[in-house]
Amino acid sequence: MAKIVLVLYPDPISGYPPVYARDGVPVVPGYPGGQSLPSPSALDFTPGELVGCVSGALGLRTFLEQAGHQLVVTSDKDGPDSEFERELPDADIVISQPFWPAYLTAERIAKAPRLKLAITAGIGSDHVDLDAAIARGITVAEITYSNSISVAEHAVMQILALVRNFVPSHRWVVDGGWNIADCAARAYDLEGMDVGVMAAGRIGQALLRRLAPFAVNLHYTDTRRLPEAVERELNVTFHPDVHSLVRAVDVLSIHAPLHPQTYHLFDDKLLASMRRGSYIVNTARAEICVRDAIVAALQSGQLAGYAGDVWYPQPPPADHPWRTMPHHAMTPHVSGTTLSAQARYAAGTREILEDWFAGRPIREEYLIVAGGQLAGTGKESYTAGAGKASDGQR
Ligand code: NDP
Numbered sequence: 001m002a003k004i005v006l007v008l009y010p011d012p013i014s015g016y017p018p019v020y021a022r023d024g025v026p027v028v029p030g031y032p033g034g035q036s037l038p039s040p041s042a043l044d045f046t047p048g049e050l051v052g053c054v055s056g057a058l059g060l061r062t063f064l065e066q067a068g069h070q071l072v073v074t075s076d077k078d079g080p081d082s083e084f085e086r087e088l089p090d091a092d093i094v095i096s097q098p099f100w101p102a103y104l105t106a107e108r109i110a111k112a113p114r115l116k117l118a119i120t121a122g123i124g125s126d127h128v129d130l131d132a133a134i135a136r137g138i139t140v141a142e143i144t145y146s147n148s149i150s151v152a153e154h155a156v157m158q159i160l161a162l163v164r165n166f167v168p169s170h171r172w173v174v175d176g177g178w179n180i181a182d183c184a185a186r187a188y189d190l191e192g193m194d195v196g197v198m199a200a201g202r203i204g205q206a207l208l209r210r211l212a213p214f215a216v217n218l219h220y221t222d223t224r225r226l227p228e229a230v231e232r233e234l235n236v237t238f239h240p241d242v243h244s245l246v247r248a249v250d251v252l253s254i255h256a257p258l259h260p261q262t263y264h265l266f267d268d269k270l271l272a273s274m275r276r277g278s279y280i281v282n283t284a285r286a287e288i289c290v291r292d293a294i295v296a297a298l299q300s301g302q303l304a305g306y307a308g309d310v311w312y313p314q315p316p317p318a319d320h321p322w323r324t325m326p327h328h329a330m331t332p333h334v335s336g337t338t339l340s341a342q343a344r345y346a347a348g349t350r351e352i353l354e355d356w357f358a359g360r361p362i363r364e365e366y367l368i369v370a371g372g373q374l375a376g377t378g379k380e381s382y383t384a385g386a387g388k389a390s391d392g393q394r
Contacts, residue, residue, distance in 0.1 A: 009075055027047070041354060043346075121349045159279065193251055194251070266294070364377075
């Protein structure tokens with residue numbers, strides 16, 4: 001029997017279960033491109049329930065405990081005295097979500113001799129030291145596509161929030177004001193702007209499709225060019241590199257994975273090459289940007305706004321400068337954990353566990369590392385030799 005350590009974000013401060021705003025979530029027919037939805041044999045929760053927090057336990061408790069496995073669920077994940085680190089020495093499986101990542105560094109992997117499977121309930125396994133996982137023969141899997149559309153929708157919202165100056169305008173209403181000139185002084189239409197997408201993978205392409213009806217001029221870069229037919233359909237201009245892209249746009253949305261080529265890519269120099277008054281939305285990973293370079297660019301006016309939902313570390317300390325920098329529309333890391341998204345990635349996590357316990361292969365598209373090498377989606381999206389997972393020290 002296995003010991004599974006499940007690291008999830010804390011319950012709502014208003015208590016669990018919450019009062020739900022709606023009575024369910026729509027069932028989508030499948031993913032763009034034909035990938036099918038997760039298909040576990042059963043679910044022990046109703047889609048639309050909050051399963052991503054500790055009490056929700058991804059809806060896995062009954063399934064795992066009835067099969068005789070030991071399930072530990074905790075949100076206490078950071079530092080050597082954390083419950084996560086205390087439970088690691090005899091853990092067989094670790095599951096965590098990017099929104100509340102249990103950083104699986106090489107040091108922690110060394111403390112977990114029985115660990116064989118690390119599941120990311122969501123997308124983005126950069127909180128796992130993939131080199132260490134490769135060296136130790138640990139399988140790493142994530143729920144590919146489960147929240148890609150959720151993130152693309154969040155990016156659309158944050159682009160509009162920045163360009164239309166939504167957050168300060170909303171604040172005037174809450175504060176009892178009617179200061180139209182103050183709201184309008186930084187509000188623009190998106191129509192006609194040059195909008196760029198850095199990395200047109202699953203999320204980036206979904207964003208391009210959602211932005212096309214706004215009558216903007218679309219641009220993108222990616223290591224692999226989209227098929228000509230797709231470029232024509234979306235009327236999107238390809239740029240061979242990020243340098244060319246950022247010079248050509250008013251709004252830039254980042255959708256590349258965090259790896260050595262993207263780590264701290266957006267530094268003072270790259271930001272200075274953008275048009276004055278550009279907007280950046282980053283729902284990919286915070287460390288693609290240099291934290292203080294973003295703050296300085298907002299203060300100087302080089303950037304007109306910055307938004308996103310990814311921070312470093314997560315959760316960020318109370319004095320993280322992105323909480324208070326000017327003209328930002330940041331949220332906590334929530335874009336990929338809507339109730340709609342978590343229904344899918346909780347089901348995908350169960351599918352992986354069912355396959356693992358039955359000795360069946362895990363779906364190729366869910367694999368990041370297997371058999372001591374990058375595998376499946378990991379072969380396309382990650383780089384071996386990437387170095388340490390983020391661990392709060394860098
Ligand atoms: P995909 O793997 O579908 O797409 C990523 C794309 O980025 C690929 O086309 C890849 O090309 C390209 N790419 C990689 N490196 C570069 C580079 N240096 N320059 C330009 N393009 C590059 O990933 P997704 O769209 O599903 O997700 C993107 C990222 O979004 C994830 O890695 C994750 O970090 C983040 N994410 C955030 C979430 C949130 O809740 N905020 C939820 C889900 C994901 P190639 O295939 O050739 O390498």
